Amino acid sequence: MSSPFAIVVKEISRSYGEIKALNKISLDIPEGKIFGLLGPNGSGKTTLIRSLIGSLEPDSGLLTVLGKNPIKDRFELRKHIGYMPQLSAVYEELSARDNIRFFGELQEVEDLENKVQSILEFTELTHRAEDPVRTYSGGMKKRVSLACAMIHEPKLLFLDEPTAAVDPHLKIQSWELFRKLAENGTTIVVSTHLMDEAFRCDQLCILNRGELIAMDTPKGILEKGRTTLSFKRNGKEEQQEISSEPTALAQTLKSFGLEADIHSIELYPDTIEDIVLRMVDKNTIPE
Amino acid sequence: MISKHLTTISKRVIKQLILDKRYLALSTIAPLVIIGFYKLFADAITSSTPGFVIARYAIPISAFIVHFLCFILCAIALVQERKDGTLERLFINGVHKTSIIGGYALGYFGLATLQSVIVLTETIWLFDLDFTSGEIILIFIVIWLLAIVSVLLGIFVSTFARSEGHVFPFIPLLILPSIFLSGLLIDVSLLPNPVQIFSHLLPLNYANNILQDIVFDDLNMHETLQNIGILLGYAICLWILASSTLKETE
Numbered sequence: 001m002s003s004p005f006a007i008v009v010k011e012i013s014r015s016y017g018e019i020k021a022l023n024k025i026s027l028d029i030p031e032g033k034i035f036g037l038l039g040p041n042g043s044g045k046t047t048l049i050r051s052l053i054g055s056l057e058p059d060s061g062l063l064t065v066l067g068k069n070p071i072k073d074r075f076e077l078r079k080h081i082g083y084m085p086q087l088s089a090v091y092e093e094l095s096a097r098d099n100i101r102f103f104g105e106l107q108e109v110e111d112l113e114n115k116v117q118s119i120l121e122f123t124e125l126t127h128r129a130e131d132p133v134r135t136y137s138g139g140m141k142k143r144v145s146l147a148c149a150m151i152h153e154p155k156l157l158f159l160d161e162p163t164a165a166v167d168p169h170l171k172i173q174s175w176e177l178f179r180k181l182a183e184n185g186t187t188i189v190v191s192t193h194l195m196d197e198a199f200r201c202d203q204l205c206i207l208n209r210g211e212l213i214a215m216d217t218p219k220g221i222l223e224k225g226r227t228t229l230s231f232k233r234n235g236k237e238e239q240q241e242i243s244s245e246p247t248a249l250a251q252t253l254k255s256f257g258l259e260a261d262i263h264s265i266e267l268y269p270d271t272i273e274d275i276v277l278r279m280v281d282k283n284t285i286p287e
Numbered sequence: 288m289i290s291k292h293l294t295t296i297s298k299r300v301i302k303q304l305i306l307d308k309r310y311l312a313l314s315t316i317a318p319l320v321i322i323g324f325y326k327l328f329a330d331a332i333t334s335s336t337p338g339f340v341i342a343r344y345a346i347p348i349s350a351f352i353v354h355f356l357c358f359i360l361c362a363i364a365l366v367q368e369r370k371d372g373t374l375e376r377l378f379i380n381g382v383h384k385t386s387i388i389g390g391y392a393l394g395y396f397g398l399a400t401l402q403s404v405i406v407l408t409e410t411i412w413l414f415d416l417d418f419t420s421g422e423i424i425l426i427f428i429v430i431w432l433l434a435i436v437s438v439l440l441g442i443f444v445s446t447f448a449r450s451e452g453h454v455f456p457f458i459p460l461l462i463l464p465s466i467f468l469s470g471l472l473i474d475v476s477l478l479p480n481p482v483q484i485f486s487h488l489l490p491l492n493y494a495n496n497i498l499q500d501i502v503f504d505d506l507n508m509h510e511t512l513q514n515i516g517i518l519l520g521y522a523i524c525l526w527i528l529a530s531s532t533l534k535e536t537e
Contacts (some may be wrong), residue, residue: 054378054536055379055537056536057536074378074381078379078380083379085375087371087372089372089375091299091303091371094299094302098302102295103376103380106295106380106382108291
């Protein structure tokens with residue numbers, strides 16, 4: 001019987017000497033979703049990803065990836081898994097094209113040259129495709145790394161802080177691509193410590209010091225928070241703290257005259273990134 | 288699949304070596320300079336020591352220089368790959384350890400061949416050595432085989448190392464004893480018995496056996512083939528050993 005989950009993790013633990021990097025973590029990751037691992041540095045995100053790709057052997061616990069054991073069935077899984085590590089992990093002397101072609105050849109990708117060209121176009125690397133990677137900026141190296149992870153169109157993509165050092169424009173583009181991939185059935189596991197990125201995921205798991213402290217949708221996590229409303233009336237300021245659930249805001253505003261049939265209010269203010277990007281885009285539009 | 292991955296990796300290694308002009312230049316210039324210094328040293332000894340036969344040392348010491356340089360240049364190969372995270376990436380892409388070791392070895396064989404040609408040509412020319420073309424071909428085969436063993440020995444060592452610093456202790460341990468114990472300076476039979484056992488573990492000992500026989504016109508086909516066979520055996524064993532010591536998981 002096939003599982004609806006791409007990944008099943010049951011009580012896995014892993015220590016580095018005295019330090020418990022993962023402590024009895026259990027989670028199920030559904031297929032075709034973007035699953036975020038959120039947590040500060042050292043929370044266990046990378047250890048969890050490296051366990052899932054078969055690079056690290058957990059001390060205890062069980063895990064299956066696409067129904068297989070990531071260590072024992074590594075060779076069966078290889079065609080279905082893509083991995084972008086935190087380091088760029090590309091060959092600096094080679095060009096972007098050579099790097100992507102190399103990983104494509106290892107994965108025996110058909111029609112490789114065309115696929116390399118289209119992935120270079122997507123990652124906006126065509127103009128520097130033949131230059132050695134060592135001459136690239138940090139963000140460009142990340143793009144090469146992402147391209148190498150995706151060249152064989154894997155069913156499951158592991159991205160360890162994929163947009164660190166990437167400029168906001170490409171960050172948004174990357175997330176649009178991740179969303180498109182997920183809509184086409186690719187399961188994406190992405191680690192991040194950036195909150196704005198985390199809230200682009202379908203489901204989030206929050207890790208801290210190797211412990212799983214919360215797992216929910218981003219909306220569900222937001223609703224666990226509190227919202228402070230600040231009112232100014234006749235020069236006096238009043239504050240009221242309410243639950244972050246959309247219904248709570250509507251309820252509160254009714255006493256200020258909000259229509260009775262409005263049950264829920266949600267605010268989507270621009271982030272500073274949205275504002276800056278809009279300014280940049282406006283500025284770069286040709287006259 | 289293993290052979291396909293091996294070829295893909297070796298092509299990439301060769302391309303990287305060709306593109307890394309500084310590394311390539313140093314790998315080529317280093318043996319040229321060392322042999323040059325060696326010639327100056329040999330001239331000083333020859334002029335101050337009557338009856339000194341330089342031919343007895345010229346080719347074997349050149350072989351040692353190739354052995355040393357090929358080892359050093361390859362010993363950090365996998366260290367770099369591990370540090371950059373590309374080794375892990377190869378494993379995730381389903382590449383077998385044997386293909387990685389084989390791919391690296393094949394890639395570096397080109398460099399080993401280049402160094403063997405440079406060292407042999409310069410030594411014969413500078414020391415004005417007189418060999419038949421058959422002897423030169425045999426000397427080249429021996430030095431090249433020794434270079435291949437050195438490449439694999441370097442790769443084997445690099446499977447243990449997590450940084451370049453881990454490689455350095457292996458240099459005095461694995462390479463320097465060859466100077467004293469492999470028959471390069473004095474015949475192995477003159478060494479104390481327990482030390483002779485250690486001498487027989489050193490690949491340079493077998494290369495030196497053939498080179499000395501060529502220099503003293505004392506070639507024996509059976510012994511030569513035996514020594515060549517042992518060098519080949521070293522290469523195969525080191526490949527297998529390196530493939531088993533390279534860790535895929537932590």
